[in-house]
Each structure stands twice: as structure tokens, then as C-alpha cells.
Amino acid sequence: MISIQHLYRFLILVLVLIVSSCEEIIQPKDPQISPRVVFEHLWSDIFNRYSFFEEKQIDWELQKQIYEPLIHEGLDQFELFEILGDLLAELEDGHVNLLSSFNRSRNWSWFEDFPLYYDEQLIYDEYLKTDYRIIGPLHAQTVENMLYVNYRSFERTLTDQHMDEVVRLMQFHDGLIIDVRSNGGGNLQNALNIASRLTEKEIVYALQRFKSGPDRSDFTHWSPLRISPQSGEKYLGKVAVLTNRRSYSTTTFFAQMIKVLPHARLFGDQTGGGGGTPVYAELPNGWTYRFSGSQTADLDEVQLEFGVEVDELLTNPMDQIPGKDHFIEAALDWLKD
């Protein structure tokens, strides 16, 4: 009887050992890393979740027919990367990239095919000079009694304290120029930190919706994007904002904010677009990619993906002034008016 009891308990202990590490026993395997599997995963995910197929009139199934025959098991990682990068480039979207440890694919045709009208050397020599103020990410200088502010990237954080200083300086200036040419975007909050100092009331500046399923029409409802006035000091005078084709993503959102402010005006060339919020994902071989997963439109439901038009277009070669930045000069003329 005793030996049976011992056996019984021994079996229990064996069972305990058997059920240990269950998490490893049931762990699924990672998917295969073959070029075909990687291609299929990327193509399918973009097919299901990319947000601008209809607006851009892109037949993604046709692209599969074109690119799939190029995929075979003998491809090395560099060849595969090139084919997948070319596939994604068909989307003509600055928010679409394939990222590996050795390269990042991109399509920059939204600015590469256009003149930028932005000569940094000229701006520093003629306008900012050497004694400009550095207010966080902003470079600021008085130009003909206007405050000229140059903001290179919305990735650089703009705090309330930085904006307090800009608003304080406006006591001594007659108008404000904000230069966001070739600003490739960054954190939307930085754009809101500026716009919230330029209005006394809440303003809806755009509409946004997100992909909510694999069908072309699967989107959330349009929801308003708002500028809410900041509680601190504000500047409610005239504001000129300078943009070009390389003003992208958050800078396009910022241009749209300026567009709806009654005392502000956009000068230069339309922005490059970038109205879709980038979604990040990973392929079976560890490469990551991003793609637009939302749409943003102005209040007439015109897509910001294709850029925000300026109030004063300055792309005619006749507009240019030798030795001067004709965007800044046009803004100065309007502010003095």
C-alpha cells in the first residue's frame, strides 16, 4: 500500500515536470523567411491597410502581376530589397518606406521634380545674418521691423516657453513671417503649439479618418482636427507663412492650420503633401516598413495628401529677385500693406 502511495506521488511530481515550460511547448514557429513569403506579406498588408488607392488611382493587384514574377527563391537580400522598394515606390508617397539595416527605400518625387526656391546660404547672409536669435528650434531675426522666424524641422521640440518668447518679441514688431520651406515634418504638437498662439477661439482646420478594415471603403467617420487657443499670451496680428514642395507631413498640416486663420496667409509654392499618418509594421524577415493609414482633408474634403495650395503662388520665374529671397520679399510687402 505504501509503495503504491509513493508511486502515486512520484507520478504527480513527474506530471509537474511535464507541464513545466508549457509556454515553450506551445510557442508557434516564426513564418518562413523566403522571398515569396516576404513579398506576399508586404503586398497583402499594403493591399488591406493603405489609405490612398482610390485617390491615387493605383491598381495594386496589377502591381502584383508586374512584380511577383520577379520574385524567386534565389534572390539575395539586396535584390529582394530593391524589388520590394520599387513596389512600394509605386505608391508615390513620402510616408511609405522599407527599412533594413543596410538601406531605406523611398519615393521623393513629390519634391524632387520641382524647384524649391530655398537658398539657405542666401537666407543666412541676407536676412538672418550672424546675430539672429536662437529660440529653441527657431532662428529669428528682425527684418524691416517684421519678425522673421525660420523653423527647420517639426521634429525639434517647440515648447510653450519658446512661443512665449516669440509672442513677447511681437510687441516690438509689425508682423510675423514663419518660414517652413523644406521642413519635412515631425511632431504635430509642435505645429499646434504655434497655431494655438495665433487664435483666440477654437477653430476646426481639417478632417481626418482612419482605415478601419480591408475594403476600400472601410474608414472611420471623418472627425474634426482643431486648433485650441493656448491660455497664455497670443499674437493676433498678420502672419505670413512660407512653404515649398518640400514642406511635408506635419508642415502640410501646419499650412492647413494657417489657411483657416483669418489674419494669416500662405506664400510661395504648395506643400508636398503627406496627409496620411504613417503606420509601422514588420516583415517575416525582420525588415520594417511604414505606409499611410489615414486620410486628412480640408473642410471641403479635399485631400491634403496632394499638398496645400498657397494664397500667393510665387513660382513664376518672373517673380524672382536677384540677390533676394522673393518669398520673403513678397511676405514683407503684404505685412507692410
Place this chain on the structure above:
Amino acid sequence: MKNSLFLILFLLFLGPVFGQVKKHTLLLNTGTQNAWERDFAYSPLIYKGSNAGFTLGFSSEGEKKTDEVYIHYSRLPLQSQFSAEMKATHASIMTYTFYKPNWLPEQLNLGWSNNNALSLRNYQDAQNFNPRFDFHTSFGPAVRYQTFFGKNQQWRFASQAHLQVIGFLFSASYLTSPPDPFLHEQSTFNAFMQSIRLFQPFRQHDLGMLNQLFYQLSNGNEVGIGYRWHYTSLENAHRSQRSGGHYFFQLNFKL
């Protein structure tokens, strides 16, 4: 505010337990937790790793009924096979209620269980819509086997398991961290109600097992070791799966 909510939830779970005259035990354990996790919204790859896990629990044992509450917390740095990183945070409140019907052998108890579990997944390479998350509340049957042995019956082995088949799920959306109803203007309550999905049998799974071996000290407290395993598979806008094994050292304080 968060602390108050936590306390209220804790007391709510303990309320029915304190309401009876029973043998009460407070338990604390800690040890290594091994886990893997996969969220198809971001990647088809498994992320795995290990870190310390903690549990605070309470049990109330009567002649015919036993109630148990376990609060688990762990924060795990997980990696894919390509060394991409994800920080996983797991928190749950798990309850078991066991009954001792006369027709069953003395060592065997049947009952039910409830799990309220939150999983947050923060992917290092995803700059937007981080973290992705799931929260689920589920119910299902549970079984426990418990035996005493040793010269003075001072050793106790307990093994219990659960399989949860009904409940509800609240999780990240098709693309974004917040569920879709939170993306347009409406009250938080309405958005929450619209975001809840049913925990469907055989489509969603929450199952687990808890094996423990204790030695009773002369003052009635117990020291022991154990292994807790769980597996969760949820499907809403995308499928997510996770599993963990927690090897722990435990102290049981008789109240």
C-alpha cells in the same frame, strides 16, 4: 485616481470572500516569468524574453467552497529573432471559486474562474500608434486537485487549471492604439460601449494552469514553489497571442 480605482476593484473582488467565516490566507510570490507574444497588427514574428513577475493573492477556504484572488504584474523586455525589441506589460486579476461536492473524491474540486487581463505592447520601431493593447474579461470552468502528504501531512501539492470561453474584449483598432470609436467625437462611455466585442468560444482562448508545492511551518504559514502557465489568443481587428510561464517562490500568511 488610478490608485483609488485599483483599491475599489480589489475590494470588490475581495468583498464576497470576506463575507464568510473561513480560513483566510494572504499570499505573495515572485520569480522568473518567461513569455512570448505576437500581435499580427504589427508583425508575424514571435517576441520572447523573461523578467521578474509578481503576484499578490488572497484565498478564503471553507468546508465546501474556496475563493482565490490573484493579482499579477510583469513587465518584460521581449525580442524577435532579429533582435527587434518590444516592451510587454501584463497585469491581471484572476479569481477562482472551487466547490467540494460530496460525489467527488476529496482531493478534487470543481468551480469557475474569471480573468481580467491587460496586455500592453510597445514596439521599439513603431513611432506611431504605440502601445497596442488588449483588455479582456472572461469566465469559464476551473478544476483543482489538492493533496497533503508527509509524516504530519505538512506537505501540500495543489494543481489547478482553467479554460475560459465567454466574456468580452476591448482592444486596439485595425490601425491605431485607441479603438475606432474613440477616434471621433463622442462621450468616452459611448466610445467604450461601442468598442467592446464578445469573447467568442473557440475563437478567443484564455487558459492556464497553476501547480504549487508547499511546506507548512509550525506557525501555520507556508513556504513553497510553483509554476503558473497561461495562454491567451484574442481576435478583434487582428489576432494577438501570448503565453507565459512563471516560476515562483511563494509565502502564504495565515490571517
